[in-house]
Amino acid sequence: MIATLFYNPVSLPADALLWLLPPLCLAVAIVYKTIRTQNIRRLWLDTALLFLYMMGGLAALMVVGYMLVR
């Protein structure tokens, strides 16, 4: 099962691909804040804030793109 998972591509519908973007943004936010944050105790709060900023920015871009296409 695991060998197949890392061997064959997963078939996903095209509209499901968009949902793979938030985990990637979360990974970027975690690594960036792990490096940049001064106080390690604030890591998860800073990461959550950056992730929300990124999601907000992407949502704004999506709205702008939608308006342009319409």
Next chain:
Amino acid sequence: MKSQGDNVANSIVAMMLAWIIPGAGHIFLGRWVRGVVIFITIGATFWSGVALGGVLTVDHRNARWWFVAQMLTGVHGIVGFYNQKQVYQTMPAVPNDAELDAMLQEKGIALADNPTDSIARAYTGVAGMLNVLCIMDALLLGLMGVQGEARLGAKPGEDTEPLEPDDTAAQAPPIQLPAASDGAPPEGSS
């Protein structure tokens, strides 16, 4: 106090470790929590990409620039490269790449024309680029002589050993209370 030469040597070791095992550079510099978080996050991102795209997500033949980014994840990229090399070695010899790609597609291994190819390579490539950030951070921290978590407000080069508030309380000398006397007033009181 460490010499400049020690800092340079430490930074080079930290940089190499950070490339080979993501997060190891930070662990070498005493930043355990950050190192573990980096190791888990970069590993999870890379292997999520490989799980999505299959063994040929790491493919030096068809996706050379992605391959360069993937190799920046160190051991993860090397394992991925080894796996895809095994796939190519098991294929019979064919005169051209197009036939080879057709065979791989028949076997369901090839990523070509699969909608997950771009997102799978993005996951693995971004993991590599994130590790570049970690490598550079480990290099700079090593050059600055940082060891352990830096104290808030500490200047570069100052002692940066971990200093937890609880530890501070534990290290403080015990408060000397005046010895209990037999009802005699303390010194200086009227």
